[in-house]
Amino acid sequence: MENSLVDSVIREMEQAFELTTKLQSLVELGNYSDTQKESARMVSRELLQTCNATLSMLKSRRTNVKIEYGSQYQLAPREIPIRTDRRTHYPRKVVTATPYSDGHQWRKYGEKKINGCIFPRSYYRCTYSEDQRCEAKKQVQQQDRGVPSLFLVIYKEEHTCKPMAVEGCRSFEQLQLPGCGEYTCNTSFPLTQVTASTTPPPVDSFSLRFDDSEDSLMRTAVRSITEGTIAWRRNDKGSVSCSELASADLEFLESTEPLHPSLSAVHDVDDEDHSPRSLGLDTDFFGFDLDDMELFGTPY
DNA sequence: CTCATTTGACCAGC
DNA sequence: GCTGGTCAAATGAG
Incomplete structure (x- = not known):
């Protein structure tokens, strides 16, 4: 094209x-x-x-396309930083409500009844373990307690494969909230997906919403953005991308379980008419890292 | 027919 | 011998 x-x-x-x-x-x-x-x-x-x-x-x-000088729509390709996974230590333990949709394709190769556990443990290896010699494995075990059902997923070995696109899977640039736990977040958002084609209004606050699937309540944590914590980038065409939001401490206003699968990260802004609107990024959490106390998910 | 899952057997570590 | 991890034949779905 x-x-x-x-x-x-x-x-x-x-x-x-x-x-x-x-x-x-x-x-x-x-x-x-x-x-x-x-x-x-x-x-x-x-x-x-x-x-x-x-x-x-x-x-x-x-x-991948050479940009012609003087093109009407000349835009420098927006750099989307490829985030490397900081959680490189394995095995990695994750508790999640969606153990089967982590963006990789797995093949089950065993199941075992584990002592003292109600539910059996399932063993998976990467679908491409033979084709591409990918050593990645994971164990999935439903927790005895937890509503909705929660699963402990233990990942062993990193993926070395190049998986094919999976229909229905979301992009896998991760939205990470380092240090999450006890409902307090010190965020560092790679909000590369948040873009607006119009001139950006000033950003007043940043909020996180947990969409609680249990009682359909929307719980919101709001924290003003302090100086230097956000970097909105404008280019000469007036479009804007929010590349990073660093060190905005967030505290949830209401106590809620941090394990529910849906989270919205919303920038509340005022446009020229001073009418509030939101530039949003919704995230489905598929995990809660027990080792790092870290929430992670995929923006879409 | 192909491929993924199931499930009992097997094996290694303690 | 017990337990957890893996293997591989049987089974089932598409």
Whole structure:
């Protein structure tokens, strides 16, 4: 695809991304039943997922295309820093509600009843263990307690394979919240997915919402962003990307389990009309790292 | 027919 | 001998 056309499609998709986020906010604020809100949430998540997947594909294509000097849509390819996993120590223990959707493909090779546990332990190895000599393995064991069901996942050995795209899987750039635990976060967000095609309004605060699937309550933690904690980058086309948010201490206003699978990271902003709106990034947590007390998930 | 899962057998470490 | 991890034949789904 021609580079300028790719850029045009990217801008349209970014617009769709932003509009979906806006729609999501409107639904949350609107006078709808819980069922209607849940349905809307599901649809908007699907939309954001689709936008994100399309954007990822387009951007990866664009970076491979030589940008012609003087092109109408000349844009420096946005650098999307490839985050290396700091959790390189193995085995790595994770408690998650979604043990089977971690972005990799696994093949089960055994199951064992473990002493003192109600549920058996399942043993998986990477689907590409033979094809690509990938040594990655994991053990999955449902916890005896926990509603909804929680699973202890022990990862052994790092993936060395290059997995094929899995239908329905989200992009795997990780959104990490180092130091999470006791409902207090010291965040360092690689918010590379948050973009806005319009001139950015000033950012006033940053909030995290845990979408509690148990009682459908939205619990919010809000903390003002202090000087120097956020880096909004504008380019000469007026688009903006938030690349990093460092050292914003967050404390949750209400006690809630940190293990629920959905989290929204929302930047509350005021635009020129001083009407609040949000630039959002939703994340499905698929794990809670017991070793590092670290939440991680995938933005979409 | 192919491939993934299931499940009992086997093995190593303690 | 017990326990946890892996193997491999049987089974099932598509």
